[in-house]
Amino acid sequence: MRIKKNDQVLVLSGRYRGKQSRVLKVDAASNTVKVEGVNIVKKHVRRSRRNPQGGMLTIEMPIPVSNVQLVCPVCGKRTRIGVRFAGDGSKFRVCKKCNADISQVSPAREKR
Ligand SMILES: [Zn+2]
Known part of the structure; x- marks a missing residue:
């Protein structure tokens, strides 16, 4: 699940199709999200x-995550999410459209 709390998402299907709002809660077990003002x-x-x-x-x-798509905070387009590993082992979510980092997923690994 690549959607995180407080992401801006666009609803793709159902009664609220086309609505853009903020993710309130993510439930990884059921693959659903709660979106502010939706459903x-x-x-x-x-x-x-x-x-x-x-x-x-x-x-x-909650609605299924598959019914929403992330809106990139950098370029403003709805996009798929990629993953990028930096040289120090830290992990980022990136926008597939503009390649900007959206957020850090995990911190840098400690060197031994
Ligand atoms: Zn972008």
Whole structure:
């Protein structure tokens, strides 16, 4: 799974197709993501200490990662994600379109 929390993604299919938003949560086990404002359901909640008013809450439901594509923060295009290893052993996610580093995945390896 190459999508990470707080990535900007574009929804590719379903009711929210074409919407661009931020990833709130990634679930690697089920290969799903929660995207802000996407796949919202209304939930009825009882009065509780956390919700003294009770009533309706809107919450995001997870959607399959395969239905979203990363929007590159550098070039602004929707893109696939590549992986680049630097000379020091550190690992980066890179944009396939502009080759810019998107984020670091793992730190440099210690030399022995
Ligand atoms: Zn790019």
